[in-house]
Amino acid sequence: MNLHDPKPLAEMPMPSPEYSDEEKRLRVLEDFQAEALEDDPELQAIVNFAAKLCNVPASMVTLLDDRRQFFLARTGVDQRETPRGISFCTHALGQSEIMEVADAALDARFADNPLVTGDPHVRYYAGQPLVSDEGAPLGTLCVIDLQPHAEALNEFQREGLAVLAQAAMRRLRSRRQGLVATREIERSEARFKALADSMPDIAFSANQDGVFDYFNRRWQEFTGAPLPYNEEIGRTVLHPDDYQDIIDDWMEAIATRKPYERENRLRRADGQYRWMLVRALPVKTGVGDRIRWFGTMTDIDDAHKLSESRDMLAKELSHRIKNIFAVVSGLVSLQARKEPEHKDFAETLNDTLRALGRAHDFVRPASGSTRESLKGLLEVVFAPYRAAGQEPRVIVTGQESAVGQAAATSIALIFHELATNSAKYGALSVDGGTVTLNIAEDGEQVHLLWQEHGGPPPQDNGKSGFGSRLVDLTVTGQLQGSWERRFEPAGLVVELVLPRDAIAPMGLMAETEAST
DSSP: OOTTSOOOOOOOOOOOGGGGSHHHHHHHHHHHOGGGGTTOHHHHHHHHHHHHHHTOSEEEEEEEOSSEEEEEEEESOOOSEEEGGGOSHHHHTTOSSOEEESOGGGOTTTTTOHHHHSTTOOOEEEEEEEEOTTSOEEEEEEEEESSOOSSOOOHHHHHHHHHHHHHHHHHHHHHHHHHHHHHHHHHHHHHHHHHHHTOSSEEEEEOTTOOEEEEOHHHHHHHOOOSSOOHHHHHHHBOHHHHHHHHHHHHHHHHHTOOEEEEEEEEOTTSOEEEEEEEEEEEEOSSTTOEEEEEEEEEOHHHHHHHHHHHHHHHHHHHHHHHHHHHHHHHHHHHHHHOGGGHHHHHHHHHHHHHHHHHHHHHSTTOSSOTTOHHHHHHHHHGGGSOTTSOOSEEEEEOOOOOOHHHHHHHHHHHHHHHHHHHHHSGGGSTTOEEEEEEEEETTEEEEEEEEESSOOOOOOSOOOHHHHHHHIIIIIISOOEEEEEEETTEEEEEEEEEHHHHSOHHHHHHHHHHO
16 A cells, blocks of 8 residues: 555444343443534534535434434434434444445335435435444434436445444544543542542642642641642741742752652641651653653651751760760879879870871761761871871872761771871871771772871781780771781871771661662
């Protein structure tokens, strides 16, 4: 077939004996809800052409229900329906081809019919049955004349009438398919609405410009605010301190098409503000590059208050721990004055306490520092080894890695010990000596490589001092890692391998686990 050939119409199905059962036939007819097609332009064009094709004054697309014959489209007649009992088309329903009546006055079936003996005095009739896909006869495309016909329709007219009937049936079929699709959409919408309204959270959607066009029932239950949503309502239900930040963040998400997430306060119907976790995702609609936003608002007020209480407790504990460091340092200094022979040990111990104090300041709650930065922690630990206005002597390089409160003290203890040892015996004991510390992540492990440069050659006496035992206990016991020490001519090399989950903040590990 040539691509430019017109697509042929599907042949009219044969009437099925199953639909001689009138109740079954009527159920199929009801599926079409065909009354909505009365005066349909496409059907009107069909009857107009059918009348011209057959050279008659009148033509109709008729359907038959249980009591009447009604006309979806008509030309040459004024009535919109007639009683079914006097309908010509009733006799055509069971036919598989055109039923033609040359002279109704001479046909025993119609000679006494009021449509023949009275107005409009029908004498000629030809009807092509309209049959549904399952074989239910619905009505006809018919032509009528007020004069009898001596000659039957010719082959061209019969074929033309059949083609027009197929076109009429295609229009009816389109109507039925549209209804099926509409009902399915309505069922789908009903299921979605039932699901959304049963959620304990507020659910919402917005168009790609960020204009909210749907909220589930929970929105009005929670806020008491009317719909549709608008800027005035937003200013009413959102906390004034949060409002502008919410708008700015939402507009940024709209512009970048990145997922939106933030915590903000929403006013409940009783006037109380509660903390909500608001999340929204952009979803492609399948129409070009267009998207829609779908999201939820979850009440986290109780959890938020609990978190605030825990933060307050953590701050109090942090303050007390810092005081303990100060008290212990004071006691050590006092004892050293009483026992001068222990002065060096006391100074070393106080240096360690001060290093632990700095590390604690770095990771304590609400310290204002970048407390998840391993580099930041190490720079705090090594700060005493950098003279004012000079380049740092301990240079931290490599990847950034996160560190949590639990591991920070242990890591500070390890590298304070290494730095103290270097200041006594290694690269930091001489002018120009330096240390590099490189950080590298490898999957689930973090590698830290300490290398000394420019100091006296390290000596391995085969013994493990207090510092070595302290490092070993901290690395292997507390952090579940491993370490290696090498006495190379250029300087001491210490390599630590630590599990990432042993040093990372708890929140970061939870996010990592959730994403895997």
